[in-house]
Amino acid sequence: MTEASALIYLSVASAWLVWVLIAAAIVTPYLFRPTRFAHALGLLGERGGAMLARMRPHMWLGYGIACVIVMHALDAMRAGGFSQLDRTGIWLAAAALVLSLCQLVIGAALAQKRCARRPLLRRAHFWTMIGLVLTALGHTVLNAPGL
Numbered sequence: 154m155t156e157a158s159a160l161i162y163l164s165v166a167s168a169w170l171v172w173v174l175i176a177a178a179i180v181t182p183y184l185f186r187p188t189r190f191a192h193a194l195g196l197l198g199e200r201g202g203a204m205l206a207r208m209r210p211h212m213w214l215g216y217g218i219a220c221v222i223v224m225h226a227l228d229a230m231r232a233g234g235f236s237q238l239d240r241t242g243i244w245l246a247a248a249a250l251v252l253s254l255c256q257l258v259i260g261a262a263l264a265q266k267r268c269a270r271r272p273l274l275r276r277a278h279f280w281t282m283i284g285l286v287l288t289a290l291g292h293t294v295l296n297a298p299g300l
């Protein structure tokens with residue numbers, strides 16, 4: 154196997170890992186909210202615990218997403234062959250990378266106990282998530298080999 158094809162395998166594997174992590178990061182905040190569903194599943198423990206402490210797995214998933222996206226981009230760039238790829242897909246990939254970094258900044262503000270403007274930041278975090286999913290989806294459809 155050549156170095157370029159090994160890098161392509163790595164970038165494809167990390168791309169699918171990013172999707173798994175994104176799905177988990179989207180589901181966890183709703184699972185760890187004190188809803189009847191979460192209580193029924195026993196996800197909150199006996200007394201529920203503090204919301205921000207319960208959100209820790211979500212935060213780690215968010216950091217993980219940004220790391221794996223950067224690894225994916227570096228492997229894809231080192232593999233080369235960008236000139237044959239759809240340009241719009243590459244711009245969408247760049248937008249997804251920026252949005253994942255924005256999620257880190259907004260998420261870190263939301264992770265503070267005293268967060269001024271929490272409702273506004275929650276809305277921004279939610280809509281950034283929608284933007285991230287749409288741009289990553291566009292990039293996947295336009296640039297994934299075999300799709």
Ligand code: HEM
Pocket residue numbers: 175178179182183205208211212213214215216218253256257259260261263264271275276278279282285
């Ligand atoms: C790509 C990465 C991420 C995605 C897709 C994501 C997605 C979400 C979603 C869908 C919610 C629920 C929003 C709502 O209630 O309307 C949420 C809540 C939250 N996220 Fe993230 N998130 C990401 C990264 C992060 C990171 C890195 C952190 C912290 C360092 C973080 C901290 C939080 C906190 C604290 C909440 C709860 C906010 C509250 O209810 O007050 N998130 N996230």
